[in-house]
Amino acid sequence: MRVPSYSIPVTVIGGYLGAGKTTLVNHLLRNADGRRLAVLVNEFGSIAIDEDLIEAEEDGLISIAGGCICCSFGNDLIGAINDLRTSDPAPEHIVVETSGVALPGAVVASLGLMDGIRPDGTVVLVDAETVLKQVADDYIGDTITRQLADAEIVVINKRDLISDSAATRLTDRLTALAPHAVQIETDFGKVPLDAVLGAVETPSSGTRSGGHSDALFESIALNPTARFDVAAIAEHLATGPLGVVRAKGYLTGSDGQVWLVQTVGKRWQAEPLDHQPDPQLVCIGAKGQLDSGGIAALLQTA
Amino acid sequence: MTGTTIYAARKIITMNPNQPEVSHVAVREGRILGAGSLAELEPWGDYELDTRFADKVLMPGMIEGHAHTMEGTLWRNVYVGWFDRMDPDGKVWDGVKSIEGVLDRLSEAEAQMTDADTPLSGWSLDPIYMDNQRVSRQDLDKVSTTRPIGVLHASGHILNVNSKALEQAGLLKPGVNHPGIPLGDDGMPTGELYGPDAMTPVAGFVGYDRAMTDCDERGLLDYAKLCVRAGVTTSTDLAARLTDDSVSMMLDVTARNRFPLRVVPLRIFFGMTAEECVEYTKALKEQSTDLLRLGRIKAVADGSIQGFSARMRWPGYHNGAPNGLWYTAPDQMSELYNRALAAGIQVHTHTNGDQATQMALDVFEPALRANPSPDHRFTIQHCQLADAAQFAKMGKLGMCVNLFANHHFYWGDEHYRLTVGPERAMRMNATRTALAANVPLAIHSDAPVTPLGPLFTAWAAVNRITASGRTQGEGEKIGVDQALYAITMGAAYTLHLDAELGSIEIGKRADFAVLDDDPTAVDAMALKDIPVWGTVQGGRIFPAAEL
Numbered sequence: 078m079r080v081p082s083y084s085i086p087v088t089v090i091g092g093y094l095g096a097g098k099t100t101l102v103n104h105l106l107r108n109a110d111g112r113r114l115a116v117l118v119n120e121f122g123s124i125a126i127d128e129d130l131i132e133a134e135e136d137g138l139i140s141i142a143g144g145c146i147c148c149s150f151g152n153d154l155i156g157a158i159n160d161l162r163t164s165d166p167a168p169e170h171i172v173v174e175t176s177g178v179a180l181p182g183a184v185v186a187s188l189g190l191m192d193g194i195r196p197d198g199t200v201v202l203v204d205a206e207t208v209l210k211q212v213a214d215d216y217i218g219d220t221i222t223r224q225l226a227d228a229e230i231v232v233i234n235k236r237d238l239i240s241d242s243a244a245t246r247l248t249d250r251l252t253a254l255a256p257h258a259v260q261i262e263t264d265f266g267k268v269p270l271d272a273v274l275g276a277v278e279t280p281s282s283g284t285r286s287g288g289h290s291d292a293l294f295e296s297i298a299l300n301p302t303a304r305f306d307v308a309a310i311a312e313h314l315a316t317g318p319l320g321v322v323r324a325k326g327y328l329t330g331s332d333g334q335v336w337l338v339q340t341v342g343k344r345w346q347a348e349p350l351d352h353q354p355d356p357q358l359v360c361i362g363a364k365g366q367l368d369s370g371g372i373a374a375l376l377q378t379a
Numbered sequence: 380m381t382g383t384t385i386y387a388a389r390k391i392i393t394m395n396p397n398q399p400e401v402s403h404v405a406v407r408e409g410r411i412l413g414a415g416s417l418a419e420l421e422p423w424g425d426y427e428l429d430t431r432f433a434d435k436v437l438m439p440g441m442i443e444g445h446a447h448t449m450e451g452t453l454w455r456n457v458y459v460g461w462f463d464r465m466d467p468d469g470k471v472w473d474g475v476k477s478i479e480g481v482l483d484r485l486s487e488a489e490a491q492m493t494d495a496d497t498p499l500s501g502w503s504l505d506p507i508y509m510d511n512q513r514v515s516r517q518d519l520d521k522v523s524t525t526r527p528i529g530v531l532h533a534s535g536h537i538l539n540v541n542s543k544a545l546e547q548a549g550l551l552k553p554g555v556n557h558p559g560i561p562l563g564d565d566g567m568p569t570g571e572l573y574g575p576d577a578m579t580p581v582a583g584f585v586g587y588d589r590a591m592t593d594c595d596e597r598g599l600l601d602y603a604k605l606c607v608r609a610g611v612t613t614s615t616d617l618a619a620r621l622t623d624d625s626v627s628m629m630l631d632v633t634a635r636n637r638f639p640l641r642v643v644p645l646r647i648f649f650g651m652t653a654e655e656c657v658e659y660t661k662a663l664k665e666q667s668t669d670l671l672r673l674g675r676i677k678a679v680a681d682g683s684i685q686g687f688s689a690r691m692r693w694p695g696y697h698n699g700a701p702n703g704l705w706y707t708a709p710d711q712m713s714e715l716y717n718r719a720l721a722a723g724i725q726v727h728t729h730t731n732g733d734q735a736t737q738m739a740l741d742v743f744e745p746a747l748r749a750n751p752s753p754d755h756r757f758t759i760q761h762c763q764l765a766d767a768a769q770f771a772k773m774g775k776l777g778m779c780v781n782l783f784a785n786h787h788f789y790w791g792d793e794h795y796r797l798t799v800g801p802e803r804a805m806r807m808n809a810t811r812t813a814l815a816a817n818v819p820l821a822i823h824s825d826a827p828v829t830p831l832g833p834l835f836t837a838w839a840a841v842n843r844i845t846a847s848g849r850t851q852g853e854g855e856k857i858g859v860d861q862a863l864y865a866i867t868m869g870a871a872y873t874l875h876l877d878a879e880l881g882s883i884e885i886g887k888r889a890d891f892a893v894l895d896d897d898p899t900a901v902d903a904m905a906l907k908d909i910p911v912w913g914t915v916q917g918g919r920i921f922p923a924a925e926l
Binding site: 094095120121122123149151152155176177178180183186187189190191215216219220 | 549550555556557558559560576577579580620649650651652653654655690701702704705706707708709710711734738
């Protein structure tokens with residue numbers, strides 16, 4: 078199936094109360110860096126946007142410096158997304174912050190029924206200090222387990238509150254609970270936009286550190302000229318040992334056609350395109366874990 | 380209405396233990412001036428003796444403690460339920476006993492529609508009684524291929540649609556990937572939509588839009604007619620958004636001269652934070668009138684048992700289905716309870732599974748300690764699977780319960796066989812255990828999920844018969860007197876309205892149900908068949924035959 082060029086990516090952010098979803102949302106808005114994000118807050122959430130970010134507030138819609146907006150979707154997520162999709166200008170990327178007990182997979186399945194948008198990443202936040210206790214809780218344990226099972230990216234927030242040995246135990250448990258996800262460790266929700274939302278445009282080639290994320294992340298941008306089995310490359314980027322959290326770009330297939338490649342966590346997509354953009358690819362990963370050399374070798378640009 | 384009218388009746392059931400039965404009731408200014416013998420009432424001065432009820436039995440106007448006025452709106456759609464059911468105009472629609480019958484009834488309605496594009500909406504389909512036969516879009520295409528058609532199931536959780544409806548929703552295509560949307564051999568959706576997530580994208584095209592739970596003016600008027608026919612003079616509307624528009628509509632309608640119903644709408648805890656919800660409800664309370672009582676909150680802890688979305692304690696569902704869903708997180712429920720107790724706002728909480736009930740109790744107890752509220756009357760609604768220990772805890776915490784007695788009749792067999800198994804099916808809606816634990820008790824219909832009719836609900840609690848005719852849970856039966864109390868004083872108590880309503884006593888509102896027979900004298904199995912002549916509401920007389 079070909080990706081329609083007009084579809085707006087929607088990233089779903091889940092996780093139980095206190096995991097840091099609101100902090101992450103504020104971080105994304107603060108570092109949107111020219112991207113027009115629209116953040117939709119769940120049916121029980123307050124729109125707790127940092128005061129200094131707010132430019133105007135009218136009828137429950139908060140306008141944020143730089144063209145981002147934020148509102149609560151109340152009891153009508155589908156309606157709210159339809160409104161955004163048809164607004165002018167439409168947002169470049171929609172972020173949905175679900176309620177603490179929502180199953181992100183169910184939200185993504187619903188979004189998949191809508192025209193004009195495409196689900197782009199399921200991010201589940203956990204509180205490093207409390208998540209294992211929550212997983213064992215009679216009431217909410219199975220809900221959190223189900224949330225994690227849906228995750229493509231698990232953000233381990235408040236990492237500074239636990240020891241390194243506790244962190245090791247935690248990542249082992251999370252690997253079992255969220256087998257389809259890559260894990261990102263952070264504090265105060267400081268995850269680079271590109272990791273959570275994907276790269277909007279490919280920067281010129283080279284490696285750079287994530288500017289707004291305490292240098293916890295880095296990215297690599299390449300201009301691969303060879304022809305590839307694009308699906309195999311995409312799968313390797315997503316599931317191989319290269320430390321890639323997200324990748325996006327264009328590669329030339331063995332048939333000479335240009336393909337769109339996207340990976341989120343361990344999920345990947347590769348689709349031939351109608352148009353022929355220049356081949357380029359950007360990969361994002363945690364600093365020290367992103368295997369830039371391996372990626373360059375894979376794409377024969379080394 | 381400044382004069383005094385004394386009504387003579389064959390019998391007046393008062394719910395006043397000092398004089399459970401009397402022959403006369405005096406009414407002045409819409410209130411009860413006194414109940415007793417004519418001789419006892421005469422000293423109040425000049426009066427007019429009205430004997431129109433001389434062969435009738437009066438009881439306190441019945442109070443439906445858990446229903447949705449949406450039932451009034453649904454009757455504009457085509458009824459395709461299994462059971463006979465009366466519409467607001469008093470017409471009894473025969474139950475439909477086969478899928479062919481459902482299609483025939485839809486076709487009849489379709490033939491009468493003049494506008495080609497208007498959707499055709501059916502409601503109350505229940506294939507459980509038809510060997511769980513499925514209804515595909517091809518079936519509904521026989522009714523029309525050009526008009527969108529949607530048929531809502533009795534549970535409210537499944538929607539069947541035709542090809543046109545799928546096409547309009549953009550879902551008549553291969554590759555649809557959703558757990559609630561099964562695909563046929565051709566790779567296209569079958570037209571069966573399971574659960575709100577799958578229903579929502581199509582519902583708006585078949586007449587079931589998102590505002591469906593917000594009753595409109597005509598719906599409220601029709602709902603009130605149903606109430607008169609059922610002997611109901613006060614009804615909750617248990618979950619509404621209560622927008623400015625809907626509140627002003629309700630204020631307008633309930634203020635009309637011949638509107639026969641007191642409406643008690645609860646603001647749903649959804650779409651706003653706990654803090655906002657409590658503040659919003661507090662402000663609503665100020666707008667209350669005699670016939671529109673605002674200022675209560677409804678919270679929803681979990682889903683439904685037959686939908687396998689209720690939260691169950693160990694060992695879970697009888698058929699091994701995974702545990703259900705939280706609709707509100709425990710921490711959010713806790714915040715709501717704390718804030719509502721502090722503000723003096725009452726909360727009614729929907730729980731179906733026993734784990735959801737336990738969660739509500741677990742978060743309520745510390746909230747109550749932190750916000751001492753001796754007369755809070757927080758009420759658990761449905762509470763279908765609660766056990767004796769949970770009722771004991773509710774009693775100690777001063778909580779009330781409103782049990783879903785009708786459910787036992789309509790889905791009891793299904794619960795016995797499939798969802799929770801025999802042992803827990805027998806204890807469902809444990810009215811006797813609740814009373815034994817001193818938990819103030821109401822019982823309900825949850826209309827439109829089951830038909831409005833407190834006498835039927837009382838019958839269900841007294842006899843505990845399932846649709847197949849089995850008695851399920853002999854030990855949880857209650858007496859006729861207890862059941863009649865539950866649909867009058869019991870329900871009034873759960874709403875803090877017992878000082879004004881629920882009994883025929885001096886000073887209370889002149890709200891009566893007028894019956895053609897005596898519920899305390901007929902066979903308990905005949906309770907549901909007692910004809911309702913109409914009601915008296917605030918001293919105004921509403922014969923069902925003249926609606």
